[in-house]
Amino acid sequence: IRSELDHVERLTLVGQMAAGITHEIRNPMAVVRGFLQLMREKSTPDMDSYYQIVMDELDRANSIITDFLSLAQSGISSKEDSNLHDVIEELAPLLWADANLRGQIVELKLCDSLPVLRLNVKEIKQLVLNLGRNAMEAMDPKGVLTLETRCESGKVELLVRDTGSGMSETELEKMFIPFFTTKDQGTGLGLPLCLSIVERHGGAISVDSSAGAGTVFIVSFPYETKEKATYAEA
Ligand code: ADP
Ligand code: MG
Numbered sequence: 366i367r368s369e370l371d372h373v374e375r376l377t378l379v380g381q382m383a384a385g386i387t388h389e390i391r392n393p394m395a396v397v398r399g400f401l402q403l404m405r406e407k408s409t410p411d412m413d414s415y416y417q418i419v420m421d422e423l424d425r426a427n428s429i430i431t432d433f434l435s436l437a438q439s440g441i442s443s444k445e446d447s448n449l450h451d452v453i454e455e456l457a458p459l460l461w462a463d464a465n466l467r468g469q470i471v472e473l474k475l476c477d478s479l480p481v482l483r484l485n486v487k488e489i490k491q492l493v494l495n496l497g498r499n500a501m502e503a504m505d506p507k508g509v510l511t512l513e514t515r516c517e518s519g520k521v522e523l524l525v526r527d528t529g530s531g532m533s534e535t536e537l538e539k540m541f542i543p544f545f546t547t548k549d550q551g552t553g554l555g556l557p558l559c560l561s562i563v564e565r566h567g568g569a570i571s572v573d574s575s576a577g578a579g580t581v582f583i584v585s586f587p588y589e590t591k592e593k594a595t596y597a598e599a
Pocket of ligand 1: 527531
């Protein structure tokens, strides 16, 4: 008997396994977290720094699991006619709150007459959040994060610009490799996930960065020009 799974079936299976394992790992971790909290109440003050380390590491493990799950489940995705600006405007308050805590600013520069795009909205939110968070993490207080859209014939571009540290040659070379990170609390899964989301939308992602001068990530989404009659409301 030949038993072959086609590409899509295999991807779905990997996604389901990842979801199962994630669940099985997260449950005991939640229990550990809960008992740690109880132990802390009875511990001596000099244990506080140990407690913080253990909590931080638990949180880090949790983010790795979350990001890895998103990556593993990225087999097939359904898309709908969407307005990219609606997605950005829905996310903006989240980014503003984050930036506010850091003393940073978020600006939106959205183009007029945006065409309708076929998007998986959940994934695009994750994309913008990941790029936005990276931008904020690269900036000092007073840094400015700009989300910009450009509408050209045949493609829509989303630019995520920061006034941060910029990227070294090594970072530019390795940023899409899973688990590559330069941060103590990083997972190194954010950009690989962004890349896989962009590819699933038939788009492309490029970076313009120089050390010290900030970074701009440019995501371009193609669309059918013959459908130019359908414009999203600005
Ligand atoms: P993480 O954020 O967990 O480190 P990512 O995959 O999101 O993982 O990013 C990988 C690495 O790329 C980061 O650790 C950082 O070195 C670099 N990087 C990504 N975005 C930026 C940015 N906007 N400015 C400077 N460096 C960046
Ligand atoms: Mg990141």
